[in-house]
Amino acid sequence: MGRAPCCDKTKVKKGPWSPEEDAKLKSYIDKQGTGGNWIALPQKIGLKRCGKSCRLRWLNYLRPNIKHGGFSEEEDNIICSLYINIGSRWSIIAAQLPGRTDNDIKNYWNTRLKKKLLGKQRKEQQAQNRRAATSLKQEMKRSSTTTSFHLPPESFVNQSNPYWAPELPVAAVLPVMSYQTHDTQVLDDHQQESIKNMLLKLGGRFSDTTNSMYPIDHISSTSSNQFYQTSTIDQMLTCSPPANRNYAQLGQSTTPTMFHGVDRQSNLEAELSELVYGNSHPHQQLDGFLAGFYQMENLNTGSIAGTSTSAESEISWGDINSLVYSTTTPIVSDYENSCQQGVRPPDSAFNESTYFGLK
DNA sequence: AACACGGACAACCGCCCTTTA
DNA sequence: ATAAAGGGCGGTTGTCCGTGT
The missing domain is CATH 1.10.10.60 (Homeodomain-like)
Known part of the structure; x- marks a missing residue:
């Protein structure tokens, strides 16, 4: 009826x-x-x-007490950080910005902030691509004669068509880490092993027969449990965490209607990718936007998902807290607990002021 | 001056969840 | 236990206005 x-x-x-x-x-x-x-x-x-x-x-x-227009830089940063992590849950985002309404923030994001963010990202990506191409070409010269380090196909060098292993889902970004960020020096066996172990901890898998340095399978769903702190859009673009994959991965075990974040997150990735690259090839979706989130420098923070395997990694919604504010205060809420149980909590259980360390 | 176009913002639509009878 | 009503939310559309041709 x-x-x-x-x-x-x-x-x-x-x-x-x-x-x-x-x-x-x-x-x-x-x-x-x-x-x-x-x-x-x-x-x-x-x-x-x-x-x-x-x-x-x-x-x-x-x-x-309603404010209209005139968003401050700080408000911009909060909105961007939260959007990247929780998606378009405007009411929650609005709760962090006194005097702002969800509708206002939604409009502001759609008309200005998204473009602003993508404009910066595009510049960063272009610069990074140039550096990577130069570095990679140099390395290919050396590697061809001095190391068994496996290089990606030529297509990866062509930055308009970045390389992805065929089976790689969008979450796999290890090629970026492997090829775009390390120094051009030749890696000895020990170094290769160290890096390999580190990547394995992140959930990557490697071919036993080839000892290839690029993964043949996807990163585990829990490889994004790093903690970061972001204070500006610029920083976010270069050293922020990955979009909250936990949010999406959790959702896969629940019904879509119970977990809106699944589609929203993937939509964001596709949308951003399309805006950055002008296409929506699935293997390229995250290359631009999320590559920055997985910069190698993040591996040096000492707060990687750590030694836990993908199976035993704790899924922590608390990560989001660290994005915008300090991680020093342990925060436990009903909301987080619900999330850890793989159930989307009701918004009413979301104590924003506590959860985000505000007030 | 007239028109087209695009950006910014306000408002509506439809779905979902919670509450109530 | 169930259906209806109310409220909340995100996505989409409509309208206004400035700018370029």
Whole structure:
């Protein structure tokens, strides 16, 4: 059975609110409150508006202490950090920014911030590509005669068509780590072994027969448990953590409707990739945007998923906290606990101020 | 001056979850 | 236990306005 509409759509006014309507609504709520029933409210005050429309108008525009426009750099950073980690959960993001509404932030992201972020990312990526290409060519010369280090196919050198192992899912970024960031010096056996072990800890697998330095399988779902602290967009673009894969991986064990983040996260990746590269080839999706998140410098933070294997790694939603604020304060919330159990917690269980270390 | 275009913002739509009867 | 109503949320659309041609 279909749901009855909340009001008769043919009898309600739509479109922009007039000053008179605003005044009526504000005056009534200031005196009487909403009464807990938005549907009945417009009739009480003689407004030919849908109750939902009234609610939205109040929350997004008429409510006291609402700020419009003029987002600060700090607010930008918070929005970007949170978006990258939790996706488009605007209400949660808005809760971190006093005076801002979810609608405002959503619009701001869609119209400005996304472009700003991608513009910076594009520049970073181009510079990185140039450096990598130069470095790689030099290494290929040396490697061909002095080392058994396996080099990627020529296609990887062509930065317009970065190399990915055929089976690599979008989460696999080890090629970036292996080929774009290490020095051009030849690695001895010990060094190779050390790096290999390190990569294995991150969940990569390697061919036994070839001893190849690039992975033949995907990184485990829990390879992103590093902790980082981000304070500016610039830093975020160069040394931020991967998008919260845990969020997505968890979701795969639950129904899509229970875990919106799955599609949203992958959508973000595809969207960003497409904007950066102008295509949406699945193997290239994360190359640009997420490569920066997996920079080798992150491996030096000493806070890698650590020695735990992919199977035993703890899934920690607490990672998100470290993105924006200090990780020194242990934070445990019902929200996080729910997440660790693989269940999307209700938003009501999300104590934002505690979870994000605010206030 | 007129028109087209694109950016920014406001508002609506439809789905989902929670509450209530 | 179940269905309906209400509220919340994210995605999308509509409108306004500035800018370029």
